[in-house]
Amino acid sequence: MHSRMSLLHSLATDNEKKMVLLVMDGLGGVQGADGLTELEKAQTPLMDRLAAESELGLLSMVDVGITPGSGPGHLSLFGYDPLSWSIGRGILEALGVGAHVGAGDICARGNFCTVGSEGIIVDRRAGRIPTEESAKVVKKLQDAIRSIDDVQVTFYPGLEHRFVVVFSGEGLCEEVNDADPQKEGLPMRWAVAQNEKARRTEEIINAFIKEVWDVLNDEHPANGCLLRGFSSAPHIPSLGELYKIKPVALATYPMYRGLASLVGMDVRDAGETLEQLFHAVGTYWDDYNFFYVHVKYTDSRGEDGNFSEKVRVIEDVDRLLPKILDLRPDVLAITGDHSTPAILAGHSWHDVPLLLWSPYARRSGAAEFGEKSCAQGNIGHMQGEKLMGLMLAHSLKLNKYGA
Amino acid sequence: MHSRMSLLHSLATDNEKKMVLLVMDGLGGVQGADGLTELEKAQTPLMDRLAAESELGLLSMVDVGITPGSGPGHLSLFGYDPLSWSIGRGILEALGVGAHVGAGDICARGNFCTVGSEGIIVDRRAGRIPTEESAKVVKKLQDAIRSIDDVQVTFYPGLEHRFVVVFSGEGLCEEVNDADPQKEGLPMRWAVAQNEKARRTEEIINAFIKEVWDVLNDEHPANGCLLRGFSSAPHIPSLGELYKIKPVALATYPMYRGLASLVGMDVRDAGETLEQLFHAVGTYWDDYNFFYVHVKYTDSRGEDGNFSEKVRVIEDVDRLLPKILDLRPDVLAITGDHSTPAILAGHSWHDVPLLLWSPYARRSGAAEFGEKSCAQGNIGHMQGEKLMGLMLAHSLKLNKYGA
Structure with missing residues (x-):
């Protein structure tokens, strides 16, 4: 086991706090002619309000300049160094x-x-x-x-x-x-x-x-x-054993359900539409304390090279966000597994915007959730694989290191 | 010996420059209802003036999300990787x-x-x-x-x-x-x-x-x-031998005097009050060239969950700062060994604000010393254990690496 992972494992304790990791696949973008990225262009009143009360930063999933596939991007989000752990192409x-x-x-x-x-x-x-x-x-x-x-x-x-x-x-x-x-x-x-x-x-x-x-x-x-x-199937230590959490995956696409099951998450029925996906969080709210919620369509529209439709998906997510917020999660992270800028019509190496809300978030004082506000955020640039530990910290699930 | 440490050791030279590391224990905080942290709320005209002429940043003492005990926090400040060097609970x-x-x-x-x-x-x-x-x-x-x-x-x-x-x-x-x-x-x-x-x-x-x-x-x-x-006692290479400096610890609490003596600092009488502590710096000014000055009460009031009293301690330190500034140190770092936000009434994982003044500081153009200005500072996020080398650099005690 790798040192950060084993450190977190040794400090992890159980409590009642609930965490949500909302992944908008391929969220990160590059600006269009007006200087605004897909996320910045989208009208997202709820995410903007959250941003003002959140820690913001940019995640590097693998390393500077490296474009992550879906496997490495998700391994990183789930707390595994994607250069040490890998998932074969066949799998x-x-x-x-x-x-x-x-x-x-x-x-x-x-x-x-x-x-x-x-x-x-x-x-x-x-x-x-x-x-x-x-x-x-x-x-x-x-x-x-x-x-x-x-x-x-x-x-x-x-x-x-x-x-x-x-x-x-x-x-x-x-x-x-x-x-x-x-x-x-x-x-x-x-x-x-x-x-x-x-x-x-x-x-x-x-x-x-x-x-x-x-x-x-x-x-x-x-x-x-x-x-x-x-x-x-690779031998990956399970999230539940590593961090004493009870994780569930809610995703409408099989690959993401599969990735989550490889790291030991339960996989439950999330329906087929965005509405059903967000509704499912409430359905299973009492049964788990870590919710991985995967939105596919941001990536799909980015892969299509369709800037405005990617914007629309982000706006749809913002409209559905109350289904999660009304459950009052203790920690909410909103991010992507990689960038998929419409201008590139494919995955890219650009760092991924991150919003981390908790009652203990040190506020960045941002007015909106976007690549520029995240670049100015108080988390700064962070390895994607460190997010899981930061979420555990904000949920008060980690003991102090050393006396 | 670990690689950064041995690199610094190989480059270190002696000179007459004097450094002060002023540690306000548990300095880092989290904002209250008005959006200001303890440090931001405190009226600190001197530190704010220094901030404008200083490099600013945020220190991670162990790793993202990890709450440091006093031992690891101080080892990091003294330049030792706290995951490689440890101090047992008995010690x-x-x-x-x-x-x-x-x-x-x-x-x-x-x-x-x-x-x-x-x-x-x-x-x-x-x-x-x-x-x-x-x-x-x-x-x-x-x-x-x-x-x-x-x-x-x-x-x-x-x-x-x-x-x-x-x-x-x-x-x-x-x-x-x-x-x-x-x-x-x-x-x-x-x-x-x-x-x-x-x-x-x-x-x-x-x-x-x-x-x-x-x-x-x-x-x-x-x-x-x-x-x-x-x-x-752990076998820790001494600061004096590592960096050709003559370090002294001034602290009113025994644990911090003990931590300093473990890394080879001389320990001198710092009295019992904040006034006596700051006065002691002048008393020993001619005898040493590295001064570790430890203020305990920021942490104590944070541990009490008392936001306004933690603010007051920071203001007291600002008022006493001329006792150090009048000695004209060549390098002055002001930081903490970890965060102790009043809202958590205990140590936390949040990064610690750092102000580093020297004639060679690349100014951040900040208007004040606080978590937000440090998040925007030119040092950015830095491992705590790198501060010691940065102080040595600013005191011109490090030779060039390579021709």
């Missing part, structure tokens, strides 16, 4: 389609492909078959293949030619090379164990692929599959 | 009652207790006997017991049933378990060495306890003692 893709990857399971990213004569991979993406067609193929496979040699097999459909498969059984090992020739026109490259421990997993994977090919023999163009990124 | 308690713990000595926290028939510990605190009565018992013991088997024994009275004992002699070892059954109604649990090296210390401690019980045989309720927290 993240699995979480993204809602797959459950338990301890000891191995998951992989699958492509449907077109196999030609003598096992030559003619098209690695099976002509990018439509998502609906791909889902039908997945169903056919799941009906035909339930297990390979006592190892249970679970399929999850993805977008276009993509799917995810999870292998559940004893003695599996992720140290297996991709079953994918990488280039088209080459013969199939089968899975190869990287060491003796992974030998059985190699055999199961290759037997599985052959069975898929058999089942799909009469299909076209998706008459085979490739598998990449074999990975098991 | 701190010993320092608090003014005990001298030299190299090789072992100290312990003592309780007077009530011993029943057959060595059962009936009351671990001897009915919490009054401090004056306890002091009489300590005197009786010191008169009767001077040494055990060539090991010198020194008693120090504490509050109520508490006292401190220091063992001074050759070959002592702190690795001995507590001589305390922890619960009442159980037979005495005698000291036990944790290893062969500590065997003699175990014997001396148990012989000592038996002798105490003999001397107190006719007393009631304090007819015995328990000993806990055996510890020797």
